[in-house]
Amino acid sequence: EVQLVESGGGLVQPGGSLKLSCAASGFIFSSYSMNWVRQAPGKGLEWLSYISGDSVSIYYADSVKGRFTMSRDNAKNSVSLQINSLRAEDTAVYYCARGFLHVLWAYFDQWGQGTLVTVSS
Amino acid sequence: EIVLTQSPGTLSLSPGERATLSCRASHNINNNYLGWYQQKPGQAPRLLIYGASNRASGIPDRFSGSGSGTDFTLTISRLEPGDFAVYYCQQYGSAIFTFGPGTKVDIK
Numbered sequence: 001e002v003q004l005v006e007s008g009g010g011l012v013q014p015g016g017s018l019k020l021s022c023a024a025s026g027f028i029f030s031s032y033s034m035n036w037v038r039q040a041p042g043k044g045l046e047w048l049s050y051i052s053g054d055s056v057s058i059y060y061a062d063s064v065k066g067r068f069t070m071s072r073d074n075a076k077n078s079v080s081l082q083i084n085s086l087r088a089e090d091t092a093v094y095y096c097a098r099g100f101l102h103v104l105w106a107y108f109d110q111w112g113q114g115t116l117v118t119v120s121s
Numbered sequence: 122e123i124v125l126t127q128s129p130g131t132l133s134l135s136p137g138e139r140a141t142l143s144c145r146a147s148h149n150i151n152n153n154y155l156g157w158y159q160q161k162p163g164q165a166p167r168l169l170i171y172g173a174s175n176r177a178s179g180i181p182d183r184f185s186g187s188g189s190g191t192d193f194t195l196t197i198s199r200l201e202p203g204d205f206a207v208y209y210c211q212q213y214g215s216a217i218f219t220f221g222p223g224t225k226v227d228i229k
Binding site: 035037044045046047050057059061062095097100102103104105106107108109110111112113114 | 122152154156158160164165166167168171172177209211213214215216217218219220221222223
């Protein structure tokens with residue numbers, strides 16, 4: 001059974017940093033791209049970042065480029081998201097999602113349950 | 122960046138009725154790299170449709186997707202109680218993935 005479990009969320013002060021992790025199991029992790037998606041309270045889904053299975057390709061949404069860094073460790077079956085210079089508008093549930101290859105790109109076929117990040121003083 | 126627009130914002134229907142949700146893209150989506158996701162309160166999104174018209178594993182056949190280019194539709198043929206949720210379309214055909222704002226299907 002495919003499982004994605006996020007961790008690392010919590011209450012952080014504005015300007016602070018946080019590292020989110022997503023532990024994967026039940027599939028050959030290195031064969032799949034991974035993504036981070038967030039959802040602010042009462043709002044829609046926002047894609048944040050993508051990393052290919054071999055970490056060669058990493059993409060970010062313009063809204064987080066320069067502040068967010070995505071990485072993966074295939075030996076540990078995990079993916080991470082480093083978030084710096086946190087702002088109130090970063091308050092959201094952060095999901096990791098597996099990318100399932102469809103021709104050249106990948107749709108998000110499996111999702112974790114999310115981890116809540118709250119930015120507040 | 123491809124911007125997705127979904128309509129209507131809210132759809133109020135009764136169980137057993139047909140739901141038709143629209144997703145329109147600002148630019149052509151190559152190879153119909155368009156997915157639909159369902160999200161219920163407090164839960165993670167669930168993939169329903171990929172490639173505009175392919176049902177994901179385990180998705181009942183009352184869910185169907187259609188369309189190409191810039192105009193896409195998700196149809197739920199007969200609404201069941203568990204189908205009342207928010208539905209998002211997403212394009213995944215470029216290095217910038219985008220979601221639509223969502224359509225909420227609620228009980229009339």
